[in-house]
Amino acid sequence: MRPDDRLRSALDDPFEVVESAVGGAHAIVRPEALRALTDGHFPGNPLVPGSHLLALFVALVRATGHACSVDRIERAVFREVVRPDARVVVRASAAADDWRVVEALVADRQVARARLHTKVVA
Amino acid sequence: MIDPSTTLAHREPALVLDAVSALGQTTLSCTGGAGRRLHWAQILDGCAQTAGLLARALLASPEPVAFVVASYESVELGEGHDAHDGGVIEWRATPVRRVGDFHQVDVRALDEGGRALVVARVALARRPAT
Numbered sequence: 001m002r003p004d005d006r007l008r009s010a011l012d013d014p015f016e017v018v019e020s021a022v023g024g025a026h027a028i029v030r031p032e033a034l035r036a037l038t039d040g041h042f043p044g045n046p047l048v049p050g051s052h053l054l055a056l057f058v059a060l061v062r063a064t065g066h067a068c069s070v071d072r073i074e075r076a077v078f079r080e081v082v083r084p085d086a087r088v089v090v091r092a093s094a095a096a097d098d099w100r101v102v103e104a105l106v107a108d109r110q111v112a113r114a115r116l117h118t119k120v121v122a
Numbered sequence: 123m124i125d126p127s128t129t130l131a132h133r134e135p136a137l138v139l140d141a142v143s144a145l146g147q148t149t150l151s152c153t154g155g156a157g158r159r160l161h162w163a164q165i166l167d168g169c170a171q172t173a174g175l176l177a178r179a180l181l182a183s184p185e186p187v188a189f190v191v192a193s194y195e196s197v198e199l200g201e202g203h204d205a206h207d208g209g210v211i212e213w214r215a216t217p218v219r220r221v222g223d224f225h226q227v228d229v230r231a232l233d234e235g236g237r238a239l240v241v242a243r244v245a246l247a248r249r250p251a252t
Contacts, residue, residue: 040135
């Protein structure tokens with residue numbers, strides 16, 4: 001598998017568990033997917049890029065939101081680096097109007113957070 | 123001209139920039155993505171990579187400088203952001219402000235038709251070079 005394809009596979013199918021309830025959802029990232037997200041970023045010092053954490057956020061919203069997509073992300077903040085051996089939980093909750101607040105946690109500590117705007121797709 | 127592959131620590135598939143295509147007094151453009159099928163998250167990371175190259179150029183430091191993404195204040199995912207398939211992408215970066223070791227940069231990732239795939243305001247924090 002080419003490096004781009006391996007990365008795309010991890011970004012498109014990142015979770016081993018997804019659970020949703022009224023007003024929220026959470027998911028656990030597959031360890032092998034998390035490792036793939038650090039390919040080339042960086043050799044000898046692997047870190048999950050912030051952009052890929054945001055892709056996990058979008059994946060959770062898409063997995064649990066019926067016929068919705070994300071068109072805008074705001075205030076995405078990265079508090080700590082995420083290493084490939086971390087156990088990452090992604091948690092989403094509904095906010096005002098069409099917004100979702102999504103966060104990533106490692107060992108119950110918030111490592112990243114963002115607001116995602118959703119829109120209904122036909 | 124700056125070479126992304128020697129300036130940035132990224133390697134494929136994380137490295138998405140092939141070349142710096144234009145460098146003005148306060149702007150910088152890069153190209154990449156040709157022959158590849160980039161996920162939108164890679165295109166967004168290309169925004170951060172371009173912002174980092176611009177911040178380095180503006181600092182003009184003789185010492186190696188490295189940055190980490192502190193935040194994306196805003197990201198817009200345009201039509202076609204999830205449909206890249208081999209075309210050349212151009213990333214255009216312009217500075218917004220600098221406060222101490224924090225650099226805020228606007229970056230637009232455009233397809234060959236000039237359509238905005240991803241638009242981001244990136245905040246970079248300087249960190250010690252490794």
